[in-house]
Amino acid sequence: MHSIAPWRRLLAEFLGTALLVTAVVGSGIMASTLSPNDIGLQLLENSVATAFALGALILTFGPVSGAHFNPVVSAADWFLGRRTRTGLTGTDLTGYLAAQTAGAIAGSILANLMFDLAAVTFSTKDRAAGHLWLGEVVATAGLLLLIFALARSGRAAVAPAAVGAYIGAAYWFTSSTSFANPAVTIGRAFTDTFAGIAPASVPWFVVAQLGGLLVGVGLLLALYPSVGTTAGEVVVEKTADEPLSFCVEESP
Template identity: 60%
Template structure:
């Protein structure tokens, strides 16, 4: 198996398990705490953050972006080529959909059930821009400052917190957004709401890219180059 195939497989598997954590914990939370939305969100956010830490630690030696925006920023930073970026993004989107189907089936639901959970409005779109910018700063700031071994904990902690400080509960990921359209559960998002979320995430990605370039300019240091390769190779 080629290196690219292994990376695509890692992105597929990692994104699938991430979405299983998001959707599955959402279903479990709504069943265990049906009358307490705050407790549901706490359960959902803790499970997602913990899963992210574990998945990044496990798959980081192969590939552990799990997010098309992160992959696009890698491409913009010339860390990967266009063909690699496209392949990894396909793996992420398909993995996310597979994760939703698996979560639905685990909880006795239809494999695919279009969400009716409308999430729309300027406040939510702004939240997605901010959540995505913050995620990119956490990822690339940690890596480009030579602390790649801590990125899993930084990302897991940030996403757990962002569930609470953003009105959108911090999707910050187009692959996860697409995947959450096919589950009519606590974590779902109605298909008509998804495009605006994705556009907001892409805008956040562009802003995040420029901030990363400004705060962490390219440095011809072996430490930064090695850290980049460890996380994104």
């Protein structure tokens, strides 16, 4: 199925996830510097920068790897497509998860260094609360519904804008500010800045995101019973003279 070399797809996932986390963390640091006394404005600056960066990164890396940048997207792609042998294989999934997690950590380190901070500064920002975990379930399930509904309905051309818009909006309508991504959650523990999350809070955020994965996959199967047949559309492999089929994120 895959015409693009595995190492190229893994490199795209690593770079895309790294740059996504760099955008999230870097814009958070800049927002804190420019608007030190206005948390609402800081969140606005952070969310707008993240949404635009995400759309651009999907366009950049989508033709190589599908621009998942997110373990729950990759896991859903593997699960939904396994019966019809579309989407990611088990080997692909393992590689994607490793590349995304390593990329997220590298992205935080890069952002720290760009703003003259220590390479690794573990966050002290506690985010352990039930309502935050519920926000992560909602954000993650909604992201999966959007991505796979677009693939199923043939509206792939709007994916970069739609996914970026969803994540930007979810910053505001979820209590957790929509991490919706286990790799990004781990990466953001490596920076004690606006976008950070304390290492002790990471496991429960990841559990909530996996809960969102289960909810999202369940809803997809209920709404689109044949969604597995289009799982391959979430892994973009196009030559330069072919139109972009589909590319998907992650989320901060």
